[in-house]
Amino acid sequence: MSADSRTTARLMSALSLDGGNAVEGRQISESALEFLLPELVNTVISTTVETKRIAARLSLGLDPEEEPQEDTTDDSTRSDSTTMASGWTELPEDSEVLEQVYVKLETIGFRVGRRLAERYAPVNRRLTDTLDIVKFVCKDMWMVLFNRQVDNLKTNHRGIYVLQDNKFKWFLRMSSNHGGAAAARRAQPYTWLPCGIIRGVLDSFGVNAVVSPETLGLPQCTFQIKVVSNE
Amino acid sequence: MSPTFYFAIVGTNDSPLYEAEFGVRRDENKHLNQFIAHAALDLVDDAQFMSNSCYLKTVDRYNEWNVSAYVTPSNVRLMLLHENKAEDSIKGFFTDCHELYLKTLLNPFYEPNAPIQAQAFDTKVQALARKYLL
Amino acid sequence: MAKQYRSIGEEVWKNKVEKVNAELFIFTYGSLVVQLIKDYEDYHSVNKQLDKLGYNIGVRLIDDILSRTNLEKCKDMRETAEVISKIGFRMFLNIAPSVSAWSADSKEFSLILDDNPLNDFCELPPRAVQGGLWYSNVLCGVVRGALEMVGLLVKVEFVRDVVRGDEVSEIRVRLEKVLDEEVPVGDD
Numbered sequence: 001m002s003a004d005s006r007t008t009a010r011l012m013s014a015l016s017l018d019g020g021n022a023v024e025g026r027q028i029s030e031s032a033l034e035f036l037l038p039e040l041v042n043t044v045i046s047t048t049v050e051t052k053r054i055a056a057r058l059s060l061g062l063d064p065e066e067e068p069q070e071d072t073t074d075d076s077t078r079s080d081s082t083t084m085a086s087g088w089t090e091l092p093e094d095s096e097v098l099e100q101v102y103v104k105l106e107t108i109g110f111r112v113g114r115r116l117a118e119r120y121a122p123v124n125r126r127l128t129d130t131l132d133i134v135k136f137v138c139k140d141m142w143m144v145l146f147n148r149q150v151d152n153l154k155t156n157h158r159g160i161y162v163l164q165d166n167k168f169k170w171f172l173r174m175s176s177n178h179g180g181a182a183a184a185r186r187a188q189p190y191t192w193l194p195c196g197i198i199r200g201v202l203d204s205f206g207v208n209a210v211v212s213p214e215t216l217g218l219p220q221c222t223f224q225i226k227v228v229s230n231e
Numbered sequence: 232m233s234p235t236f237y238f239a240i241v242g243t244n245d246s247p248l249y250e251a252e253f254g255v256r257r258d259e260n261k262h263l264n265q266f267i268a269h270a271a272l273d274l275v276d277d278a279q280f281m282s283n284s285c286y287l288k289t290v291d292r293y294n295e296w297n298v299s300a301y302v303t304p305s306n307v308r309l310m311l312l313h314e315n316k317a318e319d320s321i322k323g324f325f326t327d328c329h330e331l332y333l334k335t336l337l338n339p340f341y342e343p344n345a346p347i348q349a350q351a352f353d354t355k356v357q358a359l360a361r362k363y364l365l
Numbered sequence: 366m367a368k369q370y371r372s373i374g375e376e377v378w379k380n381k382v383e384k385v386n387a388e389l390f391i392f393t394y395g396s397l398v399v400q401l402i403k404d405y406e407d408y409h410s411v412n413k414q415l416d417k418l419g420y421n422i423g424v425r426l427i428d429d430i431l432s433r434t435n436l437e438k439c440k441d442m443r444e445t446a447e448v449i450s451k452i453g454f455r456m457f458l459n460i461a462p463s464v465s466a467w468s469a470d471s472k473e474f475s476l477i478l479d480d481n482p483l484n485d486f487c488e489l490p491p492r493a494v495q496g497g498l499w500y501s502n503v504l505c506g507v508v509r510g511a512l513e514m515v516g517l518l519v520k521v522e523f524v525r526d527v528v529r530g531d532e533v534s535e536i537r538v539r540l541e542k543v544l545d546e547e548v549p550v551g552d553d
Contacts (some may be wrong), residue, residue, distance in 0.1 A: 005465060024480055025385040025386060025387065025388060026388075026459075026485065027384045027385065027386060027387055027459060028384070028385065028387040028390055028457065028458050028459055028482060029382045029383065029384060029385075029456060029457045029459070030382070030383040030384065030385045031377075031382070031383070031392075031426075031457065032390055032457040032458060033385060033427060035391065035422045035425065035426055035429075035457075036390060036393065036394065036422065037393075039418045039421045039422050040393065040397055040418070042418075042421065043397070043401075043402070043414060043417070043418045044397075046402055047405075048404075049400065051404050051405070061343060104400055104404075107396075107400065108393065108396040108400055109396075110487055111339070111392070111395075111396040111399065112389070112392040112393050112396055113345050114305075114336070115336060115337050115388075115392045116335055116388070116389070116392065117304070117305055118303065118304060118305045118307075118333060118337075119333070119337065119388065121303075121305060122303030122304065123285055123304060125283055126279060126282070126283050126302075126304075128279075128305070128442075129281065141536045144386055144388070144389065145389055147385065154333060163251070193393075204243075204304075204305035204306075204343075205304075205306065206243060206306055231474070260422070272415060323462050334486065336488050337392075337486035338395075338488045339392070339394075339395025339396060339398060339486065339487060339489070340395075340399060340488065340489065340490050349488070351488075
């Protein structure tokens, strides 16, 4: 069998499609995702810190690899993330790094959203109206993502939609261990990924929007969608 | 004379992601084909408001050409220029091409709206054309 | 032995695991890999980051396995290999790679992944193949991290992968050192 036909066979079996209709696909353990997410956030944070350091050293004409001091900081970040029982990492204080972490997580989410939208969009019912598309996010997408629907959807009918999830799944493990402002701050990155996913789904249907999260108290979370006019 | 077809996949930003010709090649017509397909995009927009289906059948005519279209849920347009009418086989061709496009999109290394350059994709589309159209 | 672990693994998967659609996991992992490639522009650094990410998962995931299975300490690497495949992989990804190609000293073996969810939609661009990317390298880190927590220092690496055009996907595991306080080999 050629490499290409193997690839085809592999893709065919992965994608049980029926004329664009997604059917119940492969399943994995929910804990696989629960283990991946915090480490994904940690990786994005630590690699952002590291690439910034490398860039800084390169700009000074120094060898980015030779800096024993930094190696120890890198190790301590790493042991931090592994020693904390829940696996949550402290966010970097450097606001420039934090901004980059936000952009990367949002971008990762956006790419996921683009794929989920095309995969789960209804083929027999065209979504053209923005409210219909937002409802698709609240119901179908939320089911794929979190196995539940959002608790509440509000709109001012002028391009702002507010999705409220009272038990945001990615906060559930978090809220029991920590409380208050520190927890809310640590929880932030876990909302950036779904912000990107929502934006990616909307973008797939031609809706250009800004999505921002708000957390009043864990595990509650709201996502505000602000449609940006294309004109 | 065997029939000629021109096929294009058009991204959400109206740029072509993929183009192919099947049957007798008339290279001198390539730019005209692109023009006809592009001109029909507005008519696709109109037609999709009238339909809940992905397959929009023939949306435009130009001289001897029929322009058929298929719109994926996220508004990627599959356009086919053809001379003869054969709705069932064109629908089958579109549906399978949609599946190929979906596989391309789901690949983590593919950037949405980027031209599809993989040789394997072209090979598979050509095979679908032989199966349904030629 | 293998059969016993197979039934434990299946029992855990059936009754003790909350199951979800795999695609969020698959797409999220894929997007992360692409992001790391953008950040580092060097595939070996990406391999390293994926391995590290997996390691951090592995060291925490072992508790999850032990708490759901009441497993006894494995008496040798052959048992350990079966547990990794039939229980570890089954419990999280619902796959059970086959164990093969044992070295003469029984310290080294291969996990053959006939079916790897991470690969489901992945087609590596040629430059990533040439650059030496091991797309699913996270799995190596997970195995390494989990085994370290039970006192086994191992070297784990991909040697073949279907997304690179190889016939099969193969992870090679080699026992380097047994940590004294854990003594899983020759226990009593």
